[in-house]
Structures are given as C-alpha cells and as structure tokens.
Amino acid sequence: xxxxxxxxxxxxxxxxxxxxxxxxxxxxxxxxxxxxxxxxxxxxxxxxxxxxxxxxxxxxxxxxxxxxxxxxxxxxxxxxxxxxxxxx
Amino acid sequence: xxxxxxxxxxxxxxxxxxxxxxxxxxxxxxxxxxxxxxxxxxxxxxxxxxxxxxxxxxxxxxxxxxxxxxxxxxxxxxxxxxxxxxxxxxxxxxxxxxxxxxxxxxxxxxxxxxxxxxxxxxxxxxxxxxxxxxxxxxxxxxxxxxxxxxxxxxxxxxxxxxxxxxxxxxxxxxxxxxxxxxxxxxxxxxxxxxxxxxxxxxxxxxxxxxxxxxxxxxxxxxxxxxxxxxxxxxxxxxxxxxxxxxxxxxxxxxxxxxxxxxxxxxxxxxxxxxxxxxxxxxxxxxxxxx
Numbered sequence: 606x607x608x609x610x611x612x613x614x615x616x617x618x619x620x621x622x623x624x625x626x627x628x629x630x631x632x633x634x635x636x637x638x639x640x641x642x643x644x645x646x647x648x649x650x651x652x653x654x655x656x657x658x659x660x661x662x663x664x665x666x667x668x669x670x671x672x673x674x675x676x677x678x679x680x681x682x683x684x685x686x687x688x689x690x691x692x693x
Numbered sequence: 694x695x696x697x698x699x700x701x702x703x704x705x706x707x708x709x710x711x712x713x714x715x716x717x718x719x720x721x722x723x724x725x726x727x728x729x730x731x732x733x734x735x736x737x738x739x740x741x742x743x744x745x746x747x748x749x750x751x752x753x754x755x756x757x758x759x760x761x762x763x764x765x766x767x768x769x770x771x772x773x774x775x776x777x778x779x780x781x782x783x784x785x786x787x788x789x790x791x792x793x794x795x796x797x798x799x800x801x802x803x804x805x806x807x808x809x810x811x812x813x814x815x816x817x818x819x820x821x822x823x824x825x826x827x828x829x830x831x832x833x834x835x836x837x838x839x840x841x842x843x844x845x846x847x848x849x850x851x852x853x854x855x856x857x858x859x860x861x862x863x864x865x866x867x868x869x870x871x872x873x874x875x876x877x878x879x880x881x882x883x884x885x886x887x888x889x890x891x892x893x894x895x896x897x898x899x900x901x902x903x904x905x906x907x908x909x910x911x912x913x914x915x916x917x918x919x920x921x922x923x924x925x926x927x928x929x930x931x932x933x934x935x936x937x938x939x940x941x942x943x944x945x946x947x948x949x950x951x952x953x954x955x956x957x958x959x960x961x962x963x964x965x966x967x968x969x970x971x972x973x974x975x976x977x978x979x980x981x982x983x
Contacts, residue, residue: 628902642951644827644840650700653805654713663714667755674753677715688715691841
C-alpha cells in the first residue's frame with residue numbers, strides 16, 4: 606500500500622515538474638522571439654531626443670529649465686502625423 | 694525626416710540641449726482648424742519669414758520667442774540628397790547649429806545616451822501598453838528607417854476578452870485586440886488617412902500553465918487588418934502573444950506579443966505603378982507585463 610502511494614505521489618510530482626518545465630520552456634522561447642523582434646537601437650535613436658507631446662508643455666518646461674525648443678509643424682491634415690510616436 | 698534628420702548622430706548632438714515637439718495641422722491662420730493658440734502665436738511671430746513646404750521647423754528661445762524658422766531640406770526638396778539619409782541628417786544638424794548659434798544652451802540638459810520611449814497618450818494620461826513597430830530591412834525605403842512607438846490604452850473589452858486564461862482553450866475575436874492592432878500600419882502611407890479601419894478574424898487562447906505570476910495562456914492566430922488607403926486594402930497579421938491572468942480570480946493581468954505582417958502599399962489614384970510590399974514587425978507589452 607505504502608509503495609503504491611509513493612509511486613502515485615512520485616508520478617504526480619513528476620507531472621507537475623514536467624508541466625512547470627514545459628511552461629518555463631514556453632516562456633523562455635517566447636522571450637527570445639520577443640527580444641529578436643525588437644527594433645535596433647539605431648531605429649529607436651529618435652527617442653534619445655527630449656520629446657514633449659505638446660508645444661504648450663514644451664514651452665512651460667523651456668521657461669523653467671531655460672532651454673530652447675525645436676518645434677516641427679507638419680501640414681499633413683489627412684493622415685496621422687505624430688513625429689513623437691512615428692505614425693506620420 | 695524622422696529616420697534621416699532627427700535620428701542622425703549629428704542631430705542628436707546638435708539638439709542635446711533642446712526640448713523637441715511637433716504638431717500637425719492646417720497652417721492657414723485665417724482658417725486654423727483647431728490650431729492651438731500657442732501654435733498660432735508662433736506662426737504670427739514668424740509671419741515675416743516665408744518657409745515653403747509641409748514641414749516647417751521653428752527654433753524658439755526659452756521664453757518662447759521665435760529665433761529662426763527653416764525647412765528641414767534645402768530648397769524645400771526632400772530628394773535634394775537623393776534620399777541619402779546621412780547627408781540629409783548632416784544638413785539638418787548644421788541648420789540647427791547655424792540658427793541656434795546665438796542661443797545659450799545648457800550643455801547637460803538632456804542625456805542623449807538614454808532612450809526615453811513615449812509612455813503617455815496624446816491627452817497626457819498614462820498609457821497601459823506600448824507597441825514598437827519597425828520595417829524589415831528587406832523592404833525599407835528611407836522614410837521607414839525610424840521605428841514607431843505607439844502608447845496604447847488597452848480598454849475594458851480587451852481585458853474582458855483575455856480574462857480567465859487558465860480555463861479551457863477558446864476562440865477570441867481578433868477585434869478584441871483592436872487597441873493594439875489598430876496601430877499596426879506603416880508610417881508614411883500618405884493615402885487617405887492611412888490608418889487601420891477594421892480588424893477581423895479569430896485568435897486562439899490556449900492555457901499553458903501557471904506559476905507564481907499567475908495563469909498563462911498563448912494567444913495565437915491570424916488577424917486581418919483593413920487599411921484606409923482609398924482601396925480598403927486588407928492584409929494578414931500573425932499574432933504570437935502571451936497573456937497572464939490572476940490564477941484565482943481569472944482577472945486580466947498583462948499581455949505581450951509579437952506581430953508580423955506585410956502591408957501592400959498599392960498605387961494611389963490612377964492605379965499605375967507597382968505595389969510596394971512593406972514587411973512590418975511589431976512587439977507590444979502592457980507596462981505591468983513581466
């Protein structure tokens with residue numbers, strides 16, 4: 606009886622461990638694919654600039670921090686034109 | 694301009710002390726169509742300076758005075774350098790240095806060694822997630838060199854659709870993922886709005902186990918996106934995502950995923966010319982995702 610219980614318990618633990626190992630493998634496999642799909646640092650270089658979403662907040666910060674502002678006005682009025690996010 | 698001028702190493706250095714911002718809209722002050730008052734004020738102040746073209750650059754002093762206004766490209770012609778991004782970038786950086794030469798700029802104002810991706814929505818509220826999208830080098834003309842980083846609001850419908858991920862496998866409408874998929878389109882389409890107008894198809898939500906972070910499930914399949922380009926062009930997008938829900942309550946906790954799709958840019962207007970296949974790769978992650 607004790608031997609049977611031990612065998613059953615071992616079988617359950619093995620299944621749980623195998624399930625955990627499978628999940629870990631799935632997660633690490635996904636993490637590798639996710640990392641590989643990221644844009645390069647060069648493709649993200651534009652966010653090394655100090656962006657503000659709106660001219661009003663940029664001007665408020667400029668006054669406080671005594672910094673100049675580069676303001677880009679795009680006259681595309683049909684589609685998305687957000688230089689800060691990139692859909693333009 | 695984002696990939697050539699604004700991403701160039703010389704420009705990053707020239708703009709080191711600057712705060713950068715943009716606005717898009719009609720430039721006609723007699724018919725401003727929602728132009729914010731601060732933008733109108735800048736245009737009024739620069740009224741004596743004529744700069745043609747659809748991208749106008751203003752250098753403003755810390756007190757908001759117009760120091761200079763210029764076009765990003767010489768003679769207002771984007772093709773001046775034969776679409777050579779290095780030359781365009783150096784020209785732009787030289788322009789900034791020239792027009793800002795009289796300004797006193799704090800040298801340590803901005804750390805250009807660090808990426809600061811957008812984290813807030815246009816209304817200023819914190820985003821729930823962010824999509825990073827870039828174009829495969831195989832189909833990358835100059836205007837697509839810089840990535841897109843779109844802050845996202847996930848919304849209650851997505852959270853509800855992806856809850857209880859520990860339960861049996863089920864089908865989820867791809868439209869549930871619209872808060873993410875609506876932003877999976879190339880920049881610079883320039884045909885109609887160029888945005889996604891519809892999301893269709895089904896995805897499979899499949900439990901894969903649980904750990905101390907919660908119950909995990911895979912969200913996989915193909916969504917079909919419709920582009921508002923004047924031809925309602927449809928293209929498939931492969932979705933490969935992981936969802937985490939609370940193991941006890943089933944409440945949605947986080948999602949992150951990979952998107953792959955090729956968007957055909959069809960000839961506009963008379964239909965002449967070749968279709969340009971734009972291969973896109975995207976990753977998205979909710980900000981609480983592990």
